Amino acid sequence: MTTVTDSTKFLRLTLVSDAVVTGGNGLTYLLFAAPVSSLLGPEAGLLRGIGAFLVVYALAVGLLSTRHPISRAATTAVIALNLLWTLGSVAAVLAGALTLTTIGAVWALAQAVVVAAFAALQIIGLRRT
Numbered sequence: 213m214t215t216v217t218d219s220t221k222f223l224r225l226t227l228v229s230d231a232v233v234t235g236g237n238g239l240t241y242l243l244f245a246a247p248v249s250s251l252l253g254p255e256a257g258l259l260r261g262i263g264a265f266l267v268v269y270a271l272a273v274g275l276l277s278t279r280h281p282i283s284r285a286a287t288t289a290v291i292a293l294n295l296l297w298t299l300g301s302v303a304a305v306l307a308g309a310l311t312l313t314t315i316g317a318v319w320a321l322a323q324a325v326v327v328a329a330f331a332a333l334q335i336i337g338l339r340r341t
Contacts, residue, residue: 223287223337224277230290230330231274237323238266252316269293287338294331298324 241248241263245256252259276286301324304310305317312320 219340220282220337223282223334223341226330226333226337227273227277227282227287227290230294230334231270231277233326233330234266234273235270238263238270242267251313252319253313254310254316258310282341284338284341287334291331291334291338294327294334298328298331301327 241259243263245259245263249256249259254262273290276282276290279286301320305312305320310316310320
């Protein structure tokens with residue numbers, strides 16, 4: 213049996229936290245697409261698609277957090293995808309894409325900050341392992 217070391221606990225926690233937050237966001241988009249669309253701006257169908265992607269992504273990140281040992285390659289992929297999401301969110305706001313409302317633009321930027329923070333914490337966690 214492999215034990216969880218202190219060096220992997222931090223990485224595991226960041227991956228689990230990422231999965232929970234991302235999954236919650238995805239489920240919200242899936243289950244409440246119409247009211248969220250009214251609040252944020254993008255069409256409900258697009259939000260459902262994003263929500264489905266986020267739920268699948270969250271499940272994959274959550275699964276990764278249970279592996280012994282945690283795959284460095286898979287963690288690097290999660291970090292890269294988080295950074296791409298961050299850049300994409302900022303680019304969407306700056307380009308005026310997705311017909312975001314003011315609240316939607318603020319939400320997209322706040323989300324980008326959170327996702328970038330997860331990436332930064334995951335980089336730290338990966339370096340500790």
